[in-house]
Amino acid sequence: MLQRELRGSDRGTALAYLRYVPDDALELLPEIMWLATDLGLAHEVRDSLMWISRKQLSPRLEALLPRLLDEADTDIAPYDLYRCYAEMLAHVQTWEPLRMLVDRALISPDEDIREVGGIFMRLHGPAARRGDVASLTRV
Structure with a gap:
Protein backbone atom coordinates (compact mmCIF):
# COMPACT_ATOMS: atom_id res chain seq x y z
CA MET A 1 0.00 0.00 0.00
CA LEU A 2 2.78 2.46 0.87
CA GLN A 3 4.47 1.76 -2.45
CA ARG A 4 1.28 2.79 -4.25
CA GLU A 5 0.98 5.94 -2.10
CA LEU A 6 4.58 6.92 -2.86
CA ARG A 7 3.66 6.91 -6.54
CA GLY A 8 0.30 8.61 -6.07
CA SER A 9 -0.92 12.05 -5.16
CA ASP A 10 -0.36 11.70 -1.39
CA ARG A 11 3.40 11.12 -1.48
CA GLY A 12 4.17 13.62 1.29
CA THR A 13 1.91 11.83 3.76
CA ALA A 14 3.38 8.44 2.83
CA LEU A 15 6.90 9.80 3.36
CA ALA A 16 5.93 11.28 6.72
CA TYR A 17 4.49 7.92 7.81
CA LEU A 18 7.74 6.14 6.91
CA ARG A 19 9.49 7.91 9.80
CA TYR A 20 7.62 5.57 12.11
CA VAL A 21 8.39 2.39 10.17
CA PRO A 22 12.09 2.54 9.20
CA ASP A 23 12.13 -1.11 8.12
CA ASP A 24 9.43 -0.33 5.55
CA ALA A 25 11.36 2.74 4.44
CA LEU A 26 14.42 0.58 3.84
CA GLU A 27 12.37 -1.80 1.69
CA LEU A 28 10.92 1.12 -0.28
CA LEU A 29 14.28 2.81 -0.79
CA PRO A 30 14.16 2.79 -4.63
CA GLU A 31 10.81 4.59 -4.60
CA ILE A 32 11.95 7.02 -1.92
CA MET A 33 15.14 7.84 -3.82
CA TRP A 34 13.14 8.46 -6.98
CA LEU A 35 11.24 11.12 -5.02
CA ALA A 36 14.50 12.74 -3.87
CA THR A 37 14.63 14.56 -7.22
CA ASP A 38 11.28 16.25 -6.55
CA LEU A 39 12.29 19.52 -4.90
CA GLY A 40 8.86 19.85 -3.34
CA LEU A 41 9.41 16.58 -1.45
CA ALA A 42 13.15 16.84 -0.69
CA HIS A 43 12.61 17.63 2.99
CA GLU A 44 10.16 14.75 3.47
CA VAL A 45 12.50 12.33 1.67
CA ARG A 46 15.42 13.30 3.89
CA ASP A 47 13.26 13.07 6.99
CA SER A 48 11.99 9.60 6.10
CA LEU A 49 15.58 8.35 5.69
CA MET A 50 16.92 9.91 8.90
CA TRP A 51 15.18 7.22 10.95
CA ILE A 52 16.97 4.33 9.24
CA SER A 53 20.20 3.14 10.82
CA ARG A 54 23.23 4.35 8.82
CA LYS A 55 24.65 0.84 9.16
CA GLN A 56 21.65 -0.46 7.18
Whole structure:
Protein backbone atom coordinates (compact mmCIF):
# COMPACT_ATOMS: atom_id res chain seq x y z
CA MET A 1 0.00 0.00 0.00
CA LEU A 2 2.78 2.46 0.87
CA GLN A 3 4.47 1.76 -2.45
CA ARG A 4 1.28 2.79 -4.25
CA GLU A 5 0.98 5.94 -2.10
CA LEU A 6 4.58 6.92 -2.86
CA ARG A 7 3.66 6.91 -6.54
CA GLY A 8 0.30 8.61 -6.07
CA SER A 9 -0.92 12.05 -5.16
CA ASP A 10 -0.36 11.70 -1.39
CA ARG A 11 3.40 11.12 -1.48
CA GLY A 12 4.17 13.62 1.29
CA THR A 13 1.91 11.83 3.76
CA ALA A 14 3.38 8.44 2.83
CA LEU A 15 6.90 9.80 3.36
CA ALA A 16 5.93 11.28 6.72
CA TYR A 17 4.49 7.92 7.81
CA LEU A 18 7.74 6.14 6.91
CA ARG A 19 9.49 7.91 9.80
CA TYR A 20 7.62 5.57 12.11
CA VAL A 21 8.39 2.39 10.17
CA PRO A 22 12.09 2.54 9.20
CA ASP A 23 12.13 -1.11 8.12
CA ASP A 24 9.43 -0.33 5.55
CA ALA A 25 11.36 2.74 4.44
CA LEU A 26 14.42 0.58 3.84
CA GLU A 27 12.37 -1.80 1.69
CA LEU A 28 10.92 1.12 -0.28
CA LEU A 29 14.28 2.81 -0.79
CA PRO A 30 14.16 2.79 -4.63
CA GLU A 31 10.81 4.59 -4.60
CA ILE A 32 11.95 7.02 -1.92
CA MET A 33 15.14 7.84 -3.82
CA TRP A 34 13.14 8.46 -6.98
CA LEU A 35 11.24 11.12 -5.02
CA ALA A 36 14.50 12.74 -3.87
CA THR A 37 14.63 14.56 -7.22
CA ASP A 38 11.28 16.25 -6.55
CA LEU A 39 12.29 19.52 -4.90
CA GLY A 40 8.86 19.85 -3.34
CA LEU A 41 9.41 16.58 -1.45
CA ALA A 42 13.15 16.84 -0.69
CA HIS A 43 12.61 17.63 2.99
CA GLU A 44 10.16 14.75 3.47
CA VAL A 45 12.50 12.33 1.67
CA ARG A 46 15.42 13.30 3.89
CA ASP A 47 13.26 13.07 6.99
CA SER A 48 11.99 9.60 6.10
CA LEU A 49 15.58 8.35 5.69
CA MET A 50 16.92 9.91 8.90
CA TRP A 51 15.18 7.22 10.95
CA ILE A 52 16.97 4.33 9.24
CA SER A 53 20.20 3.14 10.82
CA ARG A 54 23.23 4.35 8.82
CA LYS A 55 24.65 0.84 9.16
CA GLN A 56 21.65 -0.46 7.18
CA LEU A 57 21.07 2.52 4.91
CA SER A 58 24.57 3.13 3.60
CA PRO A 59 25.17 -0.29 1.96
CA ARG A 60 21.69 -0.25 0.42
CA LEU A 61 22.33 3.17 -1.08
CA GLU A 62 25.76 2.06 -2.34
CA ALA A 63 24.11 -0.81 -4.22
CA LEU A 64 21.20 1.30 -5.49
CA LEU A 65 22.94 4.52 -6.49
CA PRO A 66 24.59 3.34 -9.74
CA ARG A 67 21.26 2.02 -11.03
CA LEU A 68 19.46 5.24 -10.06
CA LEU A 69 22.01 7.32 -11.95
CA ASP A 70 22.06 5.02 -15.00
CA GLU A 71 18.27 4.73 -15.26
CA ALA A 72 17.41 8.34 -14.41
CA ASP A 73 14.38 10.07 -15.83
CA THR A 74 15.45 11.94 -18.94
CA ASP A 75 13.22 14.87 -17.93
CA ILE A 76 15.65 15.66 -15.12
CA ALA A 77 18.81 17.53 -16.06
CA PRO A 78 21.88 15.45 -15.10
CA TYR A 79 23.25 18.33 -13.00
CA ASP A 80 20.00 18.47 -11.01
CA LEU A 81 19.94 14.70 -10.55
CA TYR A 82 23.47 14.55 -9.16
CA ARG A 83 22.92 17.65 -7.03
CA CYS A 84 19.66 16.35 -5.53
CA TYR A 85 21.19 12.99 -4.69
CA ALA A 86 24.39 14.56 -3.31
CA GLU A 87 22.41 16.94 -1.09
CA MET A 88 20.24 14.14 0.21
CA LEU A 89 23.21 11.82 0.88
CA ALA A 90 25.07 14.58 2.73
CA HIS A 91 21.98 15.50 4.74
CA VAL A 92 21.42 11.92 5.94
CA GLN A 93 25.17 11.52 6.48
CA THR A 94 25.71 8.48 4.30
CA TRP A 95 29.31 9.30 3.47
CA GLU A 96 30.34 6.25 1.45
CA PRO A 97 27.47 6.56 -1.05
CA LEU A 98 28.20 10.30 -1.28
CA ARG A 99 31.87 9.53 -1.96
CA MET A 100 30.80 7.11 -4.70
CA LEU A 101 28.58 9.76 -6.29
CA VAL A 102 31.31 12.41 -6.09
CA ASP A 103 33.89 10.04 -7.60
CA ARG A 104 31.53 9.26 -10.46
CA ALA A 105 30.69 12.92 -10.98
CA LEU A 106 34.33 13.99 -11.07
CA ILE A 107 35.12 11.69 -14.00
CA SER A 108 31.97 12.46 -15.97
CA PRO A 109 32.40 13.82 -19.49
CA ASP A 110 29.63 16.30 -18.63
CA GLU A 111 31.13 19.53 -17.26
CA ASP A 112 28.00 20.31 -15.21
CA ILE A 113 28.12 16.93 -13.46
CA ARG A 114 31.85 17.41 -12.74
CA GLU A 115 30.91 20.74 -11.16
CA VAL A 116 28.57 18.95 -8.72
CA GLY A 117 31.40 16.56 -7.85
CA GLY A 118 33.75 19.46 -7.22
CA ILE A 119 31.24 21.32 -5.06
CA PHE A 120 30.57 18.32 -2.84
CA MET A 121 34.25 17.39 -2.65
CA ARG A 122 34.95 20.91 -1.35
CA LEU A 123 32.02 20.75 1.08
CA HIS A 124 32.59 17.22 2.41
CA GLY A 125 36.02 16.13 1.21
CA PRO A 126 39.23 15.83 3.22
CA ALA A 127 40.10 19.54 3.14
CA ALA A 128 36.66 20.44 4.55
CA ARG A 129 36.56 17.77 7.20
CA ARG A 130 40.15 17.18 8.27
CA GLY A 131 40.07 14.75 11.15
CA ASP A 132 36.31 14.14 10.83
CA VAL A 133 34.93 10.67 10.10
CA ALA A 134 32.65 12.24 7.50
CA SER A 135 35.48 12.57 4.98
CA LEU A 136 34.93 11.42 1.41
CA THR A 137 38.39 9.86 1.18
CA ARG A 138 38.91 6.14 1.38
CA VAL A 139 40.24 4.77 4.63
